[in-house]
Amino acid sequence: MNPAGVETGWSAYHTVLIFTACVFLLFMPASLYTSRQRPQKFNSDQLVIVEGMNGPHPIPALMAEAEDKYRNLLAKQSKSLVDAVNEYRLRYGREPPKGFGDWWKFAVEHNVTMVDEYDGMMEDLAPFWEFPGDELRRRAVQIGNLPSVDLVRVRDGKVVLMDIEKSESYDRARAQFFVKLIARFQSKVAPLPDMDFPVNAKPEGRVLVPWEHLQFPNMTAPNSSVNVDFMLGGDFTAGWRGTGNVWEAFRRTCHPESPARRTNASNSTDPALESGDDFHFPKTLDTKFDFCSNPAARFDQGHFFSDWRTIPALYPLFSNGKAPGFSDILIPSHYYYNPTPTYSYAWDNINKVVKGFDDMEIPWQLKNDTIFWRGATTGGGATPAGFADRYQRHRFVRLANDHSDSRKAVVFSDPPNSTEYQHANVTISKLNDEVMDVAFTKWTGEDGYIGGEAAVRKAYRFAEPVPLGYHWKYKYLVDIDGMGYSARFLAFLASDSAVVKSSVYTEYFSDWIQPWLHFIPLSQEYHEIYNIFSFFSGPTESMLQAANSSTLYDDSIVREAGDGDRRLRRIAQAGKQWHHIVGRNIDMEVYVYRLCLEWGRLWADDRDSMNFTMSGLS
Numbered sequence: 001m002n003p004a005g006v007e008t009g010w011s012a013y014h015t016v017l018i019f020t021a022c023v024f025l026l027f028m029p030a031s032l033y034t035s036r037q038r039p040q041k042f043n044s045d046q047l048v049i050v051e052g053m054n055g056p057h058p059i060p061a062l063m064a065e066a067e068d069k070y071r072n073l074l075a076k077q078s079k080s081l082v083d084a085v086n087e088y089r090l091r092y093g094r095e096p097p098k099g100f101g102d103w104w105k106f107a108v109e110h111n112v113t114m115v116d117e118y119d120g121m122m123e124d125l126a127p128f129w130e131f132p133g134d135e136l137r138r139r140a141v142q143i144g145n146l147p148s149v150d151l152v153r154v155r156d157g158k159v160v161l162m163d164i165e166k167s168e169s170y171d172r173a174r175a176q177f178f179v180k181l182i183a184r185f186q187s188k189v190a191p192l193p194d195m196d197f198p199v200n201a202k203p204e205g206r207v208l209v210p211w212e213h214l215q216f217p218n219m220t221a222p223n224s225s226v227n228v229d230f231m232l233g234g235d236f237t238a239g240w241r242g243t244g245n246v247w248e249a250f251r252r253t254c255h256p257e258s259p260a261r262r263t264n265a266s267n268s269t270d271p272a273l274e275s276g277d278d279f280h281f282p283k284t285l286d287t288k289f290d291f292c293s294n295p296a297a298r299f300d301q302g303h304f305f306s307d308w309r310t311i312p313a314l315y316p317l318f319s320n321g322k323a324p325g326f327s328d329i330l331i332p333s334h335y336y337y338n339p340t341p342t343y344s345y346a347w348d349n350i351n352k353v354v355k356g357f358d359d360m361e362i363p364w365q366l367k368n369d370t371i372f373w374r375g376a377t378t379g380g381g382a383t384p385a386g387f388a389d390r391y392q393r394h395r396f397v398r399l400a401n402d403h404s405d406s407r408k409a410v411v412f413s414d415p416p417n418s419t420e421y422q423h424a425n426v427t428i429s430k431l432n433d434e435v436m437d438v439a440f441t442k443w444t445g446e447d448g449y450i451g452g453e454a455a456v457r458k459a460y461r462f463a464e465p466v467p468l469g470y471h472w473k474y475k476y477l478v479d480i481d482g483m484g485y486s487a488r489f490l491a492f493l494a495s496d497s498a499v500v501k502s503s504v505y506t507e508y509f510s511d512w513i514q515p516w517l518h519f520i521p522l523s524q525e526y527h528e529i530y531n532i533f534s535f536f537s538g539p540t541e542s543m544l545q546a547a548n549s550s551t552l553y554d555d556s557i558v559r560e561a562g563d564g565d566r567r568l569r570r571i572a573q574a575g576k577q578w579h580h581i582v583g584r585n586i587d588m589e590v591y592v593y594r595l596c597l598e599w600g601r602l603w604a605d606d607r608d609s610m611n612f613t614m615s616g617l618s
């Protein structure tokens with residue numbers, strides 16, 4: 001189902017593993033992985049069996065391409081303010097915002113790596129250039145007054161969380177930490193311009209602007225000076241309360257001719273997605289997946305069933321993550337910025353700080369070759385109810401505990417660690433016993449599971465909750481979206497284990513991280529997960545048995561960690577390095593600082609007076 005599939009490339013092969021000093025420094029100890037690989041060929045009689053398999057194993061090429069891309073990205077970052085200004089003009093066709101020189105200085109002082117990569121932020125903000133400053137200001141205050149939205153205000157260089165009486169109470173942690181984040185860097189830099197940030201209190205994206213409004217803003221945008229109810233088509237409650245659902249709102253963001261627009265029933269039971277190819281490895285996460293063209297895919301993503309009402313007009317709303325089609329503006333999550341025992345690697349529970357190492361971390365050689373996941377049933381709401389079986393976490397727990405006779409096509413090297421590849425159809429129950437340890441730990445009730453807790457506990461595996469550090473015992477850590485983005489991701493990256501991530505969410509760092517280098521991207525349907533395992537960890541006994549491999553009977557073959565294991569470790573280390581260099585709190589501050597300058601300019605009546613000028617150097 002992923003259109004951005006892998007091409008089994010031959011040419012990419014020759015660029016494999018030629019590292020520059022820069023890459024060495026950033027990703028790995030020099031000795032770790034230097035060998036050149038011989039091409040890995042398949043017997044021609046196997047070609048027909050595993051579709052897409054007609055050359056070397058695709059994973060080394062994906063890794064090599066990822067390394068190349070990231071190396072080039074690092075190498076082309078601006079080295080001076082003049083470079084950065086030119087790069088900005090080139091990319092965005094306008095002058096950088098006032099204060100850009102100070103921002104540059106701050107970023108450089110803090111060794112920020114990704115100084116030019118703000119395309120995501122600029123895309124988030126682009127629609128707001130259509131309104132004049134007064135319209136934007138009015139909309140920000142209007143939405144900031146709604147329940148489930150907080151208003152963060154900057155005036156005279158001071159940032160505060162506005163105390164506005166709301167008709168419904170809700171957790172304000174996201175906005176509280178956004179205030180903290182701004183306050184921290186604000187104390188070290190020139191005063192910020194005046195502006196307001198309406199902050200989404202929920203993890204899901206919230207703004208879904210109909211296609212026609214985004215295409216023709218000046219012809220169709222309603223008049224906000226009437227009032228917000230007029231703009232939103234009625235009284236706003238945080239929840240849907242039976243008056244709509246996310247899918248109905250989402251499909252209006254699609255082209256009028258698109259399948260999503262033409263399918264009207266919001267809870268018809270479309271057929272499940274075609275079972276995908278077990279040997280298809282996506283290059284990226286599905287953050288650009290086209291739900292407009294694939295309406296049936298909505299059943300597999302819980303956010304389409306969210307209980308929280310979306311906003312059907314172009315209002316500015318600052319959110320932690322967003323799925324394709326949403327118009328929210330991204331800011332870092334409080335889960336990342338605020339250290340906690342649940343979400344921070346190396347948390348020191350005595351001194352309540354993040355320290356240099358995690359007490360529960362263990363050496364790679366001692367880590368268990370198992371795909372591990374624990375978590376709550378969070379994953380979507382109950383609007384409409386009855387679809388939880390297909391939410392992303394439910395599907396994964398079910399797949400990994402499938403004890404039926406169905407089979408998966410698995411490719412593996414035989415003999416192990418050789419370049420001879422075999423394939424076999426292996427019974428899923430055996431595979432799951434060998435490679436998976438996946439369970440829910442808690443039922444949250446939010447998924448509206450039919451039959452309630454008793455039914456969900458009967459249908460799914462549940463296990464005792466584990467502390468974050470327990471994960472480090474395993475080589476493969478799976479990360480799957482909950483109600484929104486998965487807030488464990490940065491902690492998982494920080495660990496010495498490798499992260500396998502499936503997501504449709506864009507976050508503030510999405511332009512800065514490289515799939516297949518820092519983590520392994522997993523498709524929405526997870527079909528390929530057994531082939532990810534067999535590539536990196538080699539064949540399991542059931543794979544060799546299914547192929548009736550002579551290896552099973554040959555005692556002289558030493559089955560120990562080989563080439564794949566080194567590659568997996570390399571991904572684990574690259575992820576850790578990334579977290580250390582690009583995923584720091586200061587990188588979040590630098591991101592928000594730059595957002596403040598852009599937003600401050602949009603906020604102004606006279607945007608033209610808010611250009612950065614080299615001569616003024618401010």
Ligand SMILES: *[C@@H]1O[C@H](CO)[C@@H](O)[C@H](O)[C@H]1NC(C)=O
Nearest residue numbers: 093094095607608609610611
């Ligand atoms: C600011 O930059 C824009 C182009 O990015 C330009 O049109 C405008 O004239 C500039 N304003 C001033 C005061 O120079």
Ligand SMILES: *[C@@H]1O[C@H](CO)[C@@H](O)[C@H](O)[C@H]1NC(C)=O
Nearest residue numbers: 106107108109110111112586
């Ligand atoms: C930036 O990097 C330099 C050189 O590695 C180092 O000396 C300095 O302490 C770093 N500064 C910060 C703020 O991390």
Ligand SMILES: *[C@@H]1O[C@H](CO)[C@@H](O)[C@H](O)[C@H]1NC(C)=O
Nearest residue numbers: 129130215216217218219220
């Ligand atoms: C809407 O804006 C576009 C470009 O910004 C312009 O070409 C068009 O004439 C405008 N239409 C109306 C009705 O103002």
Ligand SMILES: *[C@@H]1O[C@H](CO)[C@@H](O)[C@H](O)[C@H]1NC(C)=O
Nearest residue numbers: 221222223224225226227230
């Ligand atoms: C918007 O509404 C206000 C008051 O209701 C009115 O004064 C103004 O002219 C309207 N603007 C447009 C563009 O229709």
Ligand SMILES: *[C@@H]1O[C@H](CO)[C@@H](O)[C@H](O)[C@H]1NC(C)=O
Nearest residue numbers: 261262263264265266267268
């Ligand atoms: C949904 O679409 C079908 C077929 O196009 C049509 O007959 C039906 O009236 C539509 N229902 C609604 C509620 O729009």
Ligand SMILES: *[C@@H]1O[C@H](CO)[C@@H](O)[C@H](O)[C@H]1NC(C)=O
Nearest residue numbers: 244245265266267268383384
């Ligand atoms: C979904 O289906 C149920 C029963 O088939 C129906 O009662 C309900 O109104 C439907 N909900 C929506 C939002 O279409």
Ligand SMILES: *[C@@H]1O[C@H](CO)[C@@H](O)[C@H](O)[C@H]1NC(C)=O
Nearest residue numbers: 368369370372435436437474
């Ligand atoms: C590896 O983990 C699995 C699943 O958690 C467990 O059954 C197995 O005993 C562990 N193996 C070792 C060597 O600890």
Ligand SMILES: *[C@@H]1O[C@H](CO)[C@@H](O)[C@H](O)[C@H]1NC(C)=O
Nearest residue numbers: 048049407409423424425547
């Ligand atoms: C695996 O299953 C597929 C489809 O059922 C079949 O075409 C193929 O021959 C099987 N391969 C082996 C090695 O048994």
Ligand SMILES: *[C@@H]1O[C@H](CO)[C@@H](O)[C@H](O)[C@H]1NC(C)=O
Nearest residue numbers: 545547548549550551552553
């Ligand atoms: C499996 O392999 C062994 C040894 O190579 C052979 O004796 C046996 O007949 C094979 N079994 C099947 C079912 O192919």
Ligand SMILES: *[C@@H]1O[C@H](CO)[C@@H](O)[C@H](O)[C@H]1NC(C)=O
Nearest residue numbers: 035417418559560561562563
């Ligand atoms: C696995 O293969 C690689 C490359 O061919 C080789 O360097 C390594 O020593 C092998 N490892 C084992 C455990 O056989």
